[in-house]
Amino acid sequence: MAPEVLTKEIHTEKSDVYSFGITVNELLTGIVPYTDLRAETQAHTVLEMNYTEQQLTAAVVSEGLRPVLADLQSGAPASLVSLIERCLDKDPQNRPSFDDVVVELDFIREHEVGRGCMEKASGEAFISSNGVDAANFQSYQENISWFSQGKDFLKRVPTALAASTWLDSSDDHIYSPVLSWGSFASCGRRETMEDRHFLMPQLCDEKDIHIFAIFDGHRGSAAAEFSSGALPGLLQNLGSVCSPSDALFEAFIKTDVAFRTQLDSSRKRKGAVQKDWHPGCTAIAALIVRNKLIVANAGDCRTILCRSGIPYPLSRDHVASCLEERERIIRAGGLVKWQVDTWRVGDAALQVTRSIGDDDLKPAVTAEPEITSTTLSAEDEYIVMASDGLWDVVSEKDVVNIIRDTVKEAGMCSKRLATEAAERGSKDNITVIVIFLRPVSTAERIY
Structure with missing residues (x-):
């Protein structure tokens, strides 16, 4: 003012x-x-x-x-x-x-x-210097609403909104975090935005169940768009037959299968999509069920938990530079070779070793996520989820220091982190989600 x-x-x-x-x-x-x-x-x-x-x-x-x-x-x-x-x-x-x-x-x-x-x-290419829409610089222009395709896929799946079965009434006395959340996404220095994310607090209208996720697309945004539309509903449907961890695991697998099926169907329709187009995305999701935090990760997005001022990683990067992942790719029949500056997978030269989509690299590049489960307590302050556009240039310790020195509002903290990543030279899209796990006082917000 x-x-x-x-x-x-x-x-x-x-x-x-x-x-x-x-x-x-x-x-x-x-x-x-x-x-x-x-x-x-x-x-x-x-x-x-x-x-x-x-x-x-x-x-x-x-x-x-x-x-x-x-x-x-x-x-x-x-x-x-x-x-x-x-x-x-x-x-x-x-x-x-x-x-x-x-x-x-x-x-x-x-x-x-x-x-x-x-x-x-x-941070977004609205108009190029010669007045041409920047989207036209893409080698392939997607003309299908893949998000809608993901949402529509659920209409063909029996609906069973039963995630509430994860809550045990006998656990009413245990610690339950009080959440506030926010996000910020920037195209960064890229010409197009291929990241997608969603924030879905109070899943199935249950005050103690929340799901947040980021999808980092490559070779186009189609896989990320489809996944952001399909995964929440798939997770809800699995709630009646699976534990939270198993449901999250299966939701990744089913989203991958559904996307590749839909992509193959589109290829069969003349002119719908290019036959040699194989989009994919990495994915990370955080499911909170009362005092349980379950993180599923496939790729190189990352989640940390700040507990008593110290960052604790809740995921690890799935990249070809990791020996364990290289060996897994080779055992699955995939090809890994040193290209340009690092280890990469297949002719597509993909750095990540797990993803949704990338049908030309299946089954070696699996969609199976790694799952971590954490019991939350009053010592836990907040969760930070982000695509690699942040983590490439900002360390976990730096993230905690930046939030410490930022007004304690989740959306503002998310934007501050993304801005810092851009200032440090991040060359990728940047998406950040911050979830505070306890009420923040006015004094804490200001200082």
Whole structure:
């Protein structure tokens, strides 16, 4: 909010101009105002200065505290940064009107279109420098709604929404975490977004059953889209006949089989999909049943649990550089060879050794997930799930340190982690889910 609004003075058009400037700057930097931790020479944030909410208001009004502006490295033209700076002037009279803003933005667009600054700043390729939709740069343009295909698949499966059988009424006295959750996904430096995820708290309307998952697509987003549509329903259907761990395991397997069947069916329809197209995705899912946390992983997404300030890994990466996984691939009849910079699987040169889809590499590249089970307690603070776009450049310890220094709101923490990964040079799509396991006080949120 503008300084005059914080001091309860008259709200004018210039107050909205201030908010516009804040919003555009956040789009350019990818950083929620006052939650960033940059180099000390740039630092001027709530977290570093230990501001309370009241002190923050005073600093904005009296000391001229403002978010760190976008720099030229972000791709933002100097003229746009200058406009933002004037929008954030303390004196409303010195801010431009919206008519002036529109005129300046038209000028910037006409003179800066070749730089593609908005594409770089937002992390998504909206328009390429020559005005062509970036999706057209893909070697193959998917024209099927694979998410809908995944959802529709369940209509052909007998429905038995019985995950509630996992709850034992005799366990009512045991510890049960109080959850809050949020996520953030960014295309990053890629031209297309192939990650998908879902957040499904209170599965089957049961307050103590929750499922969260991330799917990191490769060779297109089809497998990730299909899986995000199919897996939740499959898991619910298996609840009546399987334990939570077994249900999660079987849901991965059945999702893989269903996707490959649907892909094969599409190949038989002339022109539906290319015959030599073999999309796949890695997958990680976290199922919480009262005080039990079950994590299923196939691929190189990762989940950690922060317990008393210490990160504990709940999954391991399934990649060809792992000797155990290489040997498993070879025993299953697959080919593993050193290509370019690391061990890779088959002619597709896939780095991961477990996935949904990738039908040209089956059965060696299996969809069978590894399962871990953890009993949650009052010492457990939060769970972080993310695609490898985060873990490639941010360590588990760094994740804990970043959340420690971020306002304790799950969506904000997710965005902060994704932003940090982008700033550190991640070259992949980035998806982050943060799940707090206990109530967070106002004081904890601020500091």
